[in-house]
Amino acid sequence: MPDAAVGLGSRIGRYFSVVSVLPALFLVVWTAALVTSGAWHSRPDLSLMVSRLGGLNLSGAAWLILITILVALFLHPLQLGMTRLLEGYWGSSRAATFLRRRITHHRKRLARLEDREMALIGQLENALDDMLTKHRGIARSSELTAGDLTSAREAMFESDFGHRLSGLQAAIATIPHSLARYPRPDRIMPTRLGNVLRSAEDAAGKRYELDTIRTASHIALVAPENHLTYLDDARQQLDTSARLCVVALLVTLETAVFLLPTGWWLLLAIAPYSLAYIAYRASIAAAGQYMGIVSTVMDLNRFKFYEALHIELPRNPREERANNRELMRLLKGAEKVRVFYKHPTGTPGTGAPPPTPPGNP
Missing domain, CATH: 1.10.287 (Helix Hairpins)
Structure with a gap:
């Protein structure tokens, strides 16, 4: 029965497989556990649930599998809608407009990440400059150009004196990954x-x-x-x-x-x-x-x-x-565009002659 149902599912959609059945199985089994424990009318009785589920015969198990497959087939065409729901495409109702206040939260978080990155970079640079002054006698403003100062900081960080700054450098390295997960501020979503x-x-x-x-x-x-x-x-x-x-x-x-x-x-x-x-x-x-x-x-x-x-x-x-x-x-449908076509030789409707067969004049 499961193989036949999955075969039927493959005719319904390319992505239907055993993996698609797992969420439906979780829903069906959890619901069955709640119902068999008597939770719908009183406090759950675990011993009652175990005895009822453990006493399922072949017919009961077949019905459980069949219900799971049916739920999976019902959920399958809703996949795109579920994904878009989690993305934050909630329509234009008042409730959706209220929920979109989460966009403000993400814009503030993006600003905090940018500020945090600048603060950590400044903290690292100041620490390296202090090391340069202390261990090499180099003054930041008077003795080095910007390029030489950057090279000196890198050399100091790679030396034994820079070991204690490794945690700070690792913290800085994590921020670009978080920033890359956000689009431009005007394109931010609520999730x-x-x-x-x-x-x-x-x-x-x-x-x-x-x-x-x-x-x-x-x-x-x-x-x-x-x-x-x-x-x-x-x-x-x-x-x-x-x-x-x-x-x-x-x-x-x-x-x-x-x-x-x-x-x-x-x-x-x-x-x-x-x-x-x-x-x-x-x-x-x-x-x-x-x-x-x-x-x-x-x-x-x-x-x-x-x-x-x-x-x-x-x-x-x-x-x-x-x-x-x-x-x-x-x-997008614009009429006046500068696009140039290049049709392969022999393409119908282009006026180009077909290629001459090998061996013919």
């Missing part, structure tokens, strides 16, 4: 996942002046199969983490409703909430990996994208960026 994805979307095609969202589907159609397989694996990790997070939040709500009148048993809701938090953090890491692969696929297949559109290939990076600015305007 961490949304910011990671949007930042990566903006950065992936920026060096080529390509709009990642607008061109990703085009590039996916011309990329080789092994590139797409690698991309799909990373996408499945992101989808699974996001789905598990949403399901765990639903389980948390369900547990709270069941156990609200039972006193301390309500603390049991912390377990699925903790799982939701872990799954959400995992989705952030998976999003960074996925968008990194999207960027790599774009790097390796952008010329196939140009060729598929019969766009004249650029001769250098500057010309490529200039061409792509016009190409993006064309794909």
Whole structure:
């Protein structure tokens, strides 16, 4: 039965697999545990739950598996919506507008990170300057140029005297990674996942002046199969983490409703909430990996994208960026654009003659 259901799922969507069933299995099993323990009308009875679940026969287990597969099939088409919900695309209602105040929190956090980076860098530089004065008798302002001062600081940090500053340097090195997870201030989203994805979307095609969202589907159609397989694996990790997070939040709500009148048993809701938090953090890491692969696929297949559109290939990076600015305007629907086509020989409708077969005059 599970194999048949997964085979049916593969006809419904490419990403449906055993991994897709796991969040649904967690939801079904947790709900069954609540119901069989009698939590819906009184305090949970663990011995009753164990006896009821342990007494399942083959027919009961088959029904449990069937319900799990049905729930998984129901959740599967909702995957994109669940991911976008975690990103922060909440519509324009009053409630959504209120929740978007989280954008202010992330803008302030971004500003604090930038200020913290500058403060730590200044603290490191002052400490190195004090060492230069103490151990080498070098005055910062009078004896060295800016370039020589930088070299002297690096040499001092690499010496035995700089060992105690390693922790400070490590703290500075972590901040650029956190800053890279944020887009421009006007593009900040209300959630961490949304910011990671949007930042990566903006950065992936920026060096080529390509709009990642607008061109990703085009590039996916011309990329080789092994590139797409690698991309799909990373996408499945992101989808699974996001789905598990949403399901765990639903389980948390369900547990709270069941156990609200039972006193301390309500603390049991912390377990699925903790799982939701872990799954959400995992989705952030998976999003960074996925968008990194999207960027790599774009790097390796952008010329196939140009060729598929019969766009004249650029001769250098500057010309490529200039061409792509016009190409993006064309794909957005602009009428007056400077895009030059270069059709392969023998392309129908171009007027070019077909190639002469070998051995013929």
